Structure formats: C-alpha cells, structure tokens
Amino acid sequence: MEVLALTALGQLEYQDRSIPNPNAQEVLVKIKAAGICGSDIPRTFTTGAYHFPLVLGHEFSGVIEKVGDGVDSSIIGKKVAIFPLIPCNKCTFCAEKYYARCTNYSYFGSRRDGAFSEYVVVPTFNLIFLEDDADVVASAMIEPAAVALHAIRNAHLDLNDNVVIYGAGPIGIMIARWAYLYGANKVFLIDIDQRKIDFCSSLGFKYVCNSKTEDPIKWIMEHTNGIGGNVCIEGTGFSDGINNTLMSCAIMGKVIILGNPHENITITRKTYDSFMRKEATLKGTFNSVYKKYPHDEWSEAAQAIYEGRLKVDDLISHKVNLKKLKDMFYIIKEGKEFTCKVMCVNN
Ligand SMILES: [Zn+2]
Ligand SMILES: [Zn+2]
Known part of the structure; x- marks a missing residue:
C-alpha cells in the first residue's frame, strides 16, 4: 500500500x-x-x-x-x-x-x-x-467537530450569550456553528486573512471582521452595546490573538484558550489590567x-x-x-x- x-x-x-x-x-x-x-x-x-x-x-x-x-x-x-x-x-x-x-x-x-x-x-x-x-x-x-464541541462545552455557554471567536479556520467555524446550536445570540468571527473572512461571509455568517484592517474590539463593542463577548475563544495561538480575545471579553465573561501557540505569548499591561478588573474567567480547552x-x-x-x-x-x-x-x-x-x-x- x-x-x-x-x-x-x-x-x-x-x-x-x-x-x-x-x-x-x-x-x-x-x-x-x-x-x-x-x-x-x-x-x-x-x-x-x-x-x-x-x-x-x-x-x-x-x-x-x-x-x-x-x-x-x-x-x-x-x-x-x-x-x-x-x-x-x-x-x-x-x-x-x-x-x-x-x-x-x-x-x-x-x-x-x-x-x-x-x-x-x-x-x-x-x-x-x-x-x-x-x-x-x-x-x-x-x-x-468534537474538538470544537469540547471548546463550547468548556465555555458553559448560556442562552443568548454573545460569542467571539478569534481564528476563522475549520475549528473556529465549527465552534461558531455549535454556538448557534447552543442558543448563542451573536457570534463574531475574526481573522487576519481576508480570504477566510470572505469565506465565512459566503457561509452566511453575519458578524465577520478582518482584525488587520479594522479594530476588532471597537467592532465587537459596537455590536454588543459596549458589553463585549460573554464567551470569547482564542484560536490563533498568537499574542495579538490572545490580547484581542482578553480585551473582547465582557465583565465577568469567559475566555477559552484553544489555539496551539506559535510563539511566546505576551500579554500587555493594559490587557492584563483590564482583564483582572473585569473579573473574567480564563480556561483552557484541549482535545475532546x-x-x-x-x-x-x-x-x-x-x-x-x-x-x-x-x-x-x-x-x-x-x-x-x-x-x-x-x-x-x-x-x-x-x-x-x-x-x-x-x-x-x-x-
Ligand atoms: Zn487536529
Ligand atoms: Zn492513561
């Protein structure tokens, strides 16, 4: 063979x-x-x-x-x-x-x-x-699909939660779909590759953002009455991704870390301070x-x-x-x- x-x-x-x-x-x-x-x-x-x-x-x-x-x-x-x-x-x-x-x-x-x-x-x-x-x-x-489901289950999603996902590859998209199945309100998909953004739009996702050309935090806040994501999922494995994910999170919201790291992850002082004051929860997810x-x-x-x-x-x-x-x-x-x-x- x-x-x-x-x-x-x-x-x-x-x-x-x-x-x-x-x-x-x-x-x-x-x-x-x-x-x-x-x-x-x-x-x-x-x-x-x-x-x-x-x-x-x-x-x-x-x-x-x-x-x-x-x-x-x-x-x-x-x-x-x-x-x-x-x-x-x-x-x-x-x-x-x-x-x-x-x-x-x-x-x-x-x-x-x-x-x-x-x-x-x-x-x-x-x-x-x-x-x-x-x-x-x-x-x-x-x-x-099971890995994506596990991430969503780790987030303990509540009905009508707004969900933010950084990284719009297959797992990010499947997480978005599971989130809607779980009763999410708005699901935001963010990536730095315009082709992925266009692909997500073609699949029917309404909230898609290229964080290279648009400030994703501002965009998320605009669409959530300034609250942010109740559940935010980091799927990029890059420092920019984790900083944006932490900054996108609502007060007392949840951040789930999913992406394999591609570099040493650095969190800025501003992000750290903001996340701490929000009393948000940070949790990892792995496999299924x-x-x-x-x-x-x-x-x-x-x-x-x-x-x-x-x-x-x-x-x-x-x-x-x-x-x-x-x-x-x-x-x-x-x-x-x-x-x-x-x-x-x-x-
Ligand atoms: Zn794999
Ligand atoms: Zn064993």
Missing part, C-alpha cells in the same frame, strides 16, 4: 509498505477520507514529529476491511470514524475516562502512523460506528471527551453531522487523492491558495 510519510523535518515522501494485519481486538480499516489538520503543518515544517518516519493524519474515516481475533466479523464493511488517541488504560485519568488527559497515550498521525495511507490498523475501542448511509467523507470531520457519561462528544458530533444539524461538508475546500496530497501541504504552508479543510479522499 502507498503512504505519504514524513521522513525528516520538511520532507514528505511516498513509500510503499505492506498492508498491516490486525491483532486481537483490532481491525484493519480501509481509509476513505483523512483531513489535514492545522497542526500537521508545523508538525511537518517547523516543530517536527515524535519520530521519523511518521505517517500523519489523525482526522479520518473508513470502512472495516478485516478483523483480528476476538472481534465479531459481522462488522466487516461497516463505516467508521476513528478516535485517534489510544489510551494506556492504566493511569488515573484513563480510570476516570478522561482519555485526553492520559499520561502515556499513543496517537494516530503523531505518535504512531496515521491516515495519509490506504489502510491502518485500529483497536476496536477507537471505532465510532457510522450509519450505513452516512457521508463517509464528511465523517472524517468528526474529530475537529470520548465514551464518557453523560456526554460522549464524539457520538454527539457524529450524530449532529449525520442529521445535518452541524454542517461540515461545505468546509471541505479541497478533495484530493493521496497522490496530490503532498502538494497540498506546500500550498497550505505557503498560503498560495485559500484552503479551509483539505481532505484526502481514497477510492
């Missing part, structure tokens, strides 16, 4: 590998769709991977092709999405089903080979079974909740996508095959072309 492997920093190579065999309690998944995550770009070009070679790809879906010992063979042919984190099942956090907190986990596409490939072996624990008529390509978006009572964010995201309550297919700006995938990494890195979600789709 063919894989796209990261063999060194900045070096993507096609390799021919043998199709792996599932062991006990594992299945072989024929990959149907795998998205490029924003984090895959620094992983490829700047920060590097845990080890080389590594096949990236942690947002994916497919069809069960083969089962290992102890697995019911009637699931062969079923459509699945995959929770990419493989927990140790030994630590305190795993015992509480906080798998994203696991202290010794493995991860498809970051610590073990992922989905920019034709096949991957997956433990049955990590399978999310999809409806027979589910859109298998859209279902590769369940992972970022899987198979935990009462809210399994993965099955909730899968269901919302299947039922069309959470629209995601219009966020897929590019569908390419594995052969073209390597070029897409460079297109995204260099920003030559507008991209929202780039999806590798196998036949």
Whole structure:
C-alpha cells in the first residue's frame, strides 16, 4: 500500500509498505477520507514529529476491511470514524475516562502512523460506528467537530450569550456553528486573512471582521452595546490573538484558550489590567471527551453531522487523492491558495 510519510523535518515522501494485519481486538480499516489538520503543518515544517518516519493524519474515516481475533466479523464493511488517541488504560485519568488527559497515550498521525495511507490498523475501542448511509467523507470531520464541541462545552455557554471567536479556520467555524446550536445570540468571527473572512461571509455568517484592517474590539463593542463577548475563544495561538480575545471579553465573561501557540505569548499591561478588573474567567480547552457519561462528544458530533444539524461538508475546500496530497501541504504552508479543510479522499 502507498503512504505519504514524513521522513525528516520538511520532507514528505511516498513509500510503499505492506498492508498491516490486525491483532486481537483490532481491525484493519480501509481509509476513505483523512483531513489535514492545522497542526500537521508545523508538525511537518517547523516543530517536527515524535519520530521519523511518521505517517500523519489523525482526522479520518473508513470502512472495516478485516478483523483480528476476538472481534465479531459481522462488522466487516461497516463505516467508521476513528478516535485517534489510544489510551494506556492504566493511569488515573484513563480510570476516570478522561482519555485526553492520559499520561502515556499513543496517537494516530503523531505518535504512531496515521491516515495519509490506504489502510491502518485500529483497536476496536477507537471505532465510532457510522450509519450505513452516512457521508463517509464528511465523517472524517468528526474529530475537529468534537474538538470544537469540547471548546463550547468548556465555555458553559448560556442562552443568548454573545460569542467571539478569534481564528476563522475549520475549528473556529465549527465552534461558531455549535454556538448557534447552543442558543448563542451573536457570534463574531475574526481573522487576519481576508480570504477566510470572505469565506465565512459566503457561509452566511453575519458578524465577520478582518482584525488587520479594522479594530476588532471597537467592532465587537459596537455590536454588543459596549458589553463585549460573554464567551470569547482564542484560536490563533498568537499574542495579538490572545490580547484581542482578553480585551473582547465582557465583565465577568469567559475566555477559552484553544489555539496551539506559535510563539511566546505576551500579554500587555493594559490587557492584563483590564482583564483582572473585569473579573473574567480564563480556561483552557484541549482535545475532546470520548465514551464518557453523560456526554460522549464524539457520538454527539457524529450524530449532529449525520442529521445535518452541524454542517461540515461545505468546509471541505479541497478533495484530493493521496497522490496530490503532498502538494497540498506546500500550498497550505505557503498560503498560495485559500484552503479551509483539505481532505484526502481514497477510492
Ligand atoms: Zn487536529
Ligand atoms: Zn492513561
């Protein structure tokens, strides 16, 4: 089978590998769709991977092709999405089903080979079974949709809250959509890339702002009677983004930090002083909740996508095959072309 492997920093190579065999309690998944995550770009070009070679790809879906010992063979042919984190099942956090907190986990596409490939072996624990008529390509978006849902759930949104989101990539847009589903009043999307702003407008978002050409704080205050966002989400990972997010927050509002940092984050004295006096709350969000009572964010995201309550297919700006995938990494890195979600789709 063919894989796209990261063999060194900045070096993507096609390799021919043998199709792996599932062991006990594992299945072989024929990959149907795998998205490029924003984090895959620094992983490829700047920060590097845990080890080389590594096949990236942690947002994916497919069809069960083969089962290992102890697995019911009637699931062969079923459509699945995959929770990419493989927990140790030994630590305190795993015992509480906080798998994203696991202290010794493995991860498809970051610590073990992922989905920019034709096949991957997956433990049955990590399978999310999809409806027979589910859109298998859209279902590769369940992972970022669950991450977006987790961010919104961490914000404990209240009915009619105004929500501010810095960073209008796929996750920012999905957070905006979840926020409306949760009963938000106005949702503000801010970015510094005019193409993303135009894209959000084309999707029907009313409150979109390019913070390079317009003062986002002034704009938000104008649209919220001078109050600001009850919930403000930082998705950029840059100092400007976090300063703007903190300054956009209402008195006693909430700020959720979501974006992976791209630099040392500096908060200005003015921002710090203003945030402190507002008695606002600052909270982080990371990954998502899987198979935990009462809210399994993965099955909730899968269901919302299947039922069309959470629209995601219009966020897929590019569908390419594995052969073209390597070029897409460079297109995204260099920003030559507008991209929202780039999806590798196998036949
Ligand atoms: Zn990701
Ligand atoms: Zn663990």
